[in-house]
Every structure is written in structure tokens, then in C-alpha cells.
Amino acid sequence: MRESIWKDDLKLSNEKELLCDITTDVLIIGGGICGILCAYFLKEKGIDYILTEGERIATKTTLNTTAKITSQHGLIYTDILKKYGKESALKYLKVNEEAILKYKEICKNTDCDFEEKYSSVYTLGNIKKLEEELNTLNSLGFDAYFTKETELPFKVKGAINFKGQAQFNPAKFISQISKNLNIYENTYIKKISGNYAYTKNHKIKAKVIIVATHFPFINTHGMYFLKLYQERSYVSAFKTSTRLEGMYVDENDLGLSFRSYKDLILIGGNNHRTGKENSKWDKINSFKDKYYPDLELKFMWANQDCISLDNIPYIGLYSNNTPNLYVATGFNKWGMTSSMVSAMILTDMILGKKNEYQDVFSPQRKMYKPKLLVNGLESTINLISPATKRCSHLGCALKWNKKEHTWDCPCHGSRFDKDGKVINNPAKKNIDID
Template identity: 45%
Template sequence: MESIWSSEVKFKEREKLDQNLECDIVIIGAGITGLLTAYMLNKSGRNVVVIDAKSIASGNTKNTTAKITSQHKLIYDTLFKEFGEEGARQYAKANELAIKRYKEIIDEEKIECDFEYKDSYVYSLESAENIEKEYNAAKKLGIDAELAESVNLPFEIKSALKFKNQAQFNPLKFLKPISEKLTIYENTRAIDIKENKVIVEGGEIKASHIIVATHYPFLNVPGYYFMRMHQERSYVIALENAQEVDGMYKSGDKKGYSFRNYKNLLLFGGSAQRTGENESGGAYEELRKAAKELYPNSIEKYHWSAQDCMTLDDIPYIGRYSSSLPNVYVATGFKKWGMTSSMVSAMIISDIILEKENDFSEIFSPRRFDMSASMKTAAKDLVITAKNFIAQRIDIPEEHTGNIEKGHGGIIEYKGQKAGVYKNNDGRIFAISTKCPHLGCELHWNADELTWDCPCHGSRFDYEGNWVEGPATKGDNNI
């Protein structure tokens, strides 16, 4: 399984950090958020080091649909109600500015990344009412928007809202020349943050400022981000011999599909569910069935999936990690809008560090939720308990796995404990504890991707128990 972006772009490999370092700023995470922030701070003359547990853009950055848009489904009407006009205006300004900033960097660095201006649409098959409310909110904020009764999609709609002058690109083509100018260490996993130091496997990095750009924050305390986010997975197939839709489309209904073209392909997405809720599989098959109905002559060329952090109010957490960690910063909770949110994060965090004025950071502040003392106590207890829940490989005799078919995974009872078992097509058994090493939640099987996923906070492990993505920081092979 490989995204179209990964098939077209390969990054230069970087060394693993095996010594102590000192720098102005260390950024944990070499995805688009970390690299954009590093780029801005590096241009200001700061000494910046980026580290990643795997490799450059190896996480969700490579699995995006790469739409650069301030149209985030139906959000502005809600923002008016919950945060007032000023909050909604900050959100709109930040995301509109993000689109312009991408174009400025592309022009300044002369980057060839298939950047195109495209109109963005949110459509509904069910009702025009919510679309009209969103249109009214967008117009109040000065967004260049208009209503549409028909769109270039293979079905009739009730209504659609068009945002003009949005954009799309190939994110890895964009990041490759930017990354080449940065100091980056790969296969360098951050284990902990202590005062002004990042502890890594094999050393430590001392810095005046520390930025956590790991998609989901790996520090549980302080911050308590695990109490105010969950993760969802969504799926994409790239189709040949499908339609030129002339824009970027997202359904405003509870269930629906997304569309956008790249070269001769149509990127067709949907089948979203909370991480850990795909035990039976079928997410890709649902998309394939719909694609054949909508585009009978289409041919699938690629398929991939992405994971998104969902905050309590649908707004990212961008800014200082916690009041008790004034030199540590976080960018997370991008929902399904990682391209503009990553640029907004880079602008906000670099402005804070460089002590520049910023008139849209308040709406994104992680401190807009205040953890009570009782919640802090509960979180502390969870962290202590989690230390006893590290997943370990288990040797299970074959006679106890008879109900698991070849090529499938599932949970069995063995010696009074639950174990996650995967049986490959040759009949070989792979078994791990079902307790997530993050905070002890029970892992669920993901049949589409042959992984064990945590429904609580979104950590993922392969069928051998190896770490795939956080907030957990390790799997079986690290114990």
C-alpha cells in the first residue's frame, strides 16, 4: 500500500543521532508541520534540528489528499455560535493566509510541486439548509464564496458551497527541496522531555525551544491531550479512467465521499471511522464498490489511508504545550485539514518563538481548555497504571488459535488473559498482548491494514507488535 505521493518522491536518507547536541530549537517530527516550522525558523537565522522516529514525511504527510483550503467542511457557522465573530474571523484569516504562504514559498524557492489553484466545494445530498448557513457565515467573514445548485460530480446534489481560489499540490514534491536545507536526524525517537532537553535513544538534545510536531503528542502529562482528542482513519483510492471533476469536493453530510484530480487520476476518498473500529475490514471494498457504480470504466492504481486527530471542538491545538512547559510547543488536532493547519502551526509557533505579533493565534491556543485538579489527578493515575500495560509478545500453541483463519486476526483467551493473534497465509502465528503501551486500552484488529489499533487514542502496531504510530512511543521490539 503506497500513496501516489510516495511513488513519485524519495527523500535522501539521513543519519541517526548517536551523540549529544545543543541547538536553539529542536523539532520532534519531520512531517510537513515540523519541516515548515523548521524552514521558517531556519530562515530567521536560528539553529534548528529536526528529529523523527522514522524518516522524513513517513507518517500522515505522505497519506494526505493534499488539499490546501480554508473550507473545512461546515465549520464557520459553528465557530460563530461557539466563539463569536472574532474567533471565526481568526480561524478564517489564518487558513486563508496559509494558502498564500504556500504560494509565496513555492515561488521564492522555485519549487515544482504540481501546485494548482482550484475551487473547493462542500456539497450535500440531503439538505440545503446547512450549506446556506455556512455560506452566510463565510460571506460575513469576507471569504470569496458562492452557492451552487449543481457541480461536476456523477450525482445530483441538494446544494453546494464553493470557496474560490483554493489550491492543491503534491506535498512531497513541495517538501523535498525544503528538507534538503535542514538539519534532520532520522530513526531518532524522542523518549522524554526534561526541562530544556529532549531525551532520545542514544543521547539528548539541549535547546532553548522544543516543538512537538508528532501528529499526536507523545507526552501525556502535562497537557493531557489524550483527554481531549481521539483519532479517525479515512481511506483513498486513486482511479484511472474516471472523471475530471474540476475542483476539490467534500461531503457536508455525515457520510459521503471526497473527490479531487491529480494528473490523470481521480482521488476518491471516504469510509472514515474511528481508529480501532475496522476489525472486519471492508473500508477499501466500500470505496471500490462505490467507484464501480459511479465510474464503471475506472481502474484502481493506488490505495492508501490516513489518520487524523479530532479535537473536542474541531479546532487544532497550536501554541505552548502547557503553562508549566513555557519553552515547549505543540501542533496537533488538525482533523482532516492538515495542509493549511500545518502552515498555520508553523506561522503561529515561529511567531511566538521570534516574538512577533500574531493576530490569529488565540482561537488555536491549547489553553482554551482548562484541566481541573481532579482531571489532573485522574490523568496521573492513568500514567502510572500504563507502566504496567506494556504489550509483550506471547507464545501461543497452535491448538489455541483454531478459530483464527489464515490471513486474519482476532482476540483469543489464553491462560486467563486476552491475546491478539494474526495468522498469515502460511499459517504462521503472531501474537501480542492486546493492551496498548500508551495507556492500557485494548487494541482492536484492523483487517484492511493488518495492524492492531487503539480505539482510545489511535496508537497503531503491526501484527508483530512493532510500533507504527503514536501517541505510544514503543512496541514489542523496543522492550
């Protein structure tokens, strides 16, 4: 039961491991949906590329998503408007809408249960925030609308809806679009030096390298260990005879999200910084007992997401000092559209084209200082905290997660199983439990 609803639908081709040194134009490191889409577009453009994945493709974050394809990333547009101005907010909206259209185009020939839906961000109390967001969207010329009526089993103060959004089965999608891609699985990249990437026994020479490894693993450039942290969230799927026509998420980060898939309703949420709290399925199940008492629990799983300091992904050059190294990370729990946006932007950049949206997502943009200070303080506290178990990434004190039986790092989100094996990066080395 404690596994993703999508797991059995991931039908991968025979795995191929890198067994020799190799040269390519573009190396993509990371076999989640972001890396897969980068490979898909590069192949379309006739670019020589390879993709490497340390395990099997799409078996981590991608397999644990709720797979909502939407440009409505909470109440983000007012936030972007205040921090970066109207032009940036409009570009963020336009490129995510283009990402939805690109999914729709690809899914026409892909059996992946793609369904057009409306998305809805609701509030239980803060109606002023919704009103402000709606005013922002109106100023951007976007056709969002306000309502107090939802399909949810509780009353809301209000909701903002986006038409023309979508949902799908990510495992079926990946299984099909990855079939003819040049992928090496069980090929773990230990380090990058210049134009070379090194596995345990072999090296790959590439003119360009894309790091799509969830949390970037190179610490000497880009300062991603200060610009990112990770959050865990939880999902339970219950059998039901009622299907939702919309996809719902609370404007409050601590609230719940809802979507349907076939005869199931997926209820997710209860986010928290990795290593700060134990698992929170109990809260979802308590909600179910109150509002859906007759539903049967069929699946339950957790996911882990990289969070940027300003809630905008980092897509582009890894750093100013690495002109042939690119990155895509910090998707802030909106990995489906953010992965497509990453693939579109990075493909253009690699082809030498100026993408009209790339500046909004540039990893070199000015950092949001309050969040930078908070994130730095969190890391400092955990670095100096006394502990018997320390993370192999940068040495932060690990916390025991008694619900999931893992050692979790509050600094950067690395996780280890009870025997010390790495589960989630950026840590690359196992830890000694004895």
C-alpha cells in the same frame, strides 16, 4: 497497489542520524510537513534549530494525505461562530487564507504540481446547513457562493464553493524544501525532561522544544489523551481521462471527497474512529463500480488523523506549566493548511512576537465539554474492557483489524502491526503478541 500515490515522488537527501550530544536554540520533534515547515521558517529567520524524526521524514501522515490546500474545512465557520463568536471565526478564516497564499509563494520556486482550484462542500440532503454556513461566510465578508451544479456523477442538493484554493504533490514539495534543512532522521526521542530531549544514546539541549509528532507523546502535561482522538480514512485512485476542476468534499463526515491528479481521480472518505471499525475501501470501490464502472484502480491507501474536540487545531504552548514547550496537533483531516498555520504561529511565538491568531488555536482554551465527556467515556470503557492485548500507551484494550492486519487502540489511536511493532503513536513501546 496498497500504497500512496505520492510514495515514488518522495526523493530525500542522504539520511543523517544523531550520533552525539548536541545543543541548539530550537528542537523540532517530528518530520511531517508541520515540522518541516517550522524548520523552514526558523531557518529563514536565522534561528539555530534542529529537527529530529524517528524514521524518515514525511513517510507517514504527510505521505498519505490527499493534499488539498484550502480554508474550507467542511462547514466549520458556523460551528466556530456559535461556540466562540464572530471574531474567532473570522480569524480562523483569515489565517487559513494566509496559509494558502504562503504555499503559493513558496511553490512559485518549487516543482510540486501546485494548481489553483476551487473547493466545494456539497450536501446530498441537508440544505439548511449549507444555507446557514453561507450566511455565516457572508457575515464574515468572504466571497463564497452557492451552486447546485458540480462535476460529480451524482446529483447534489447544493454546494458552497471557495475560489482561490489549491492542491499539490506533497512528496515533491517536501523533497525540495527539506534539502538544506538541519534534519536528523532515525533519531527517535524517547523522553523530554526540562530543556533536554533524550534519544537511546544521546541527549539534545534546547532552549525551546516543538512537539510536532502527530499525537503528542508527553502525558504528564496538557491532557492531550483526553483532548484528542484519532480517525482513519481511506483513499482509492483510479485512472481516468476526465480531470476535475474543483476539489470536493461531502458536508457529512461519512461521505466522500474527490480531487484529480494528472490522469487519476482520488476518491476518499468513510472516516471512522480508529479501533471502532475495519477498513472501508470496499465502500469506495462499490461507489466506483456504480458511478465510474470503467475506471481502473491504480492505488489505494489509508490515513490517520488527530481530531480535536472542537475541530480547531491545538497550536501553541504545550501547557501552562511548560513555558518553553510548544505543540501543534489536532488538524482534523485538514493537515496542509493547518501545518502552515502552525509554522507561522509558532515561529512568531518563538521570536517573542504576539501572533494575532494564536488565541484561536491556544491549547489552553476552554474545552468543549460534551465532546470531552464522550471522549473520556470512550477511553474508560476500553480501559476496563477485558482483552488479551493492551496498548502500551495507557493500557486500553486493543481491537484486531482483520482488513489491515493490525492491532488498533480505540482510546487514542495507537496501532501495532501483527508482530506488535508500533505503527502509529502515541504509543512508544511495542507490545508482546505471544
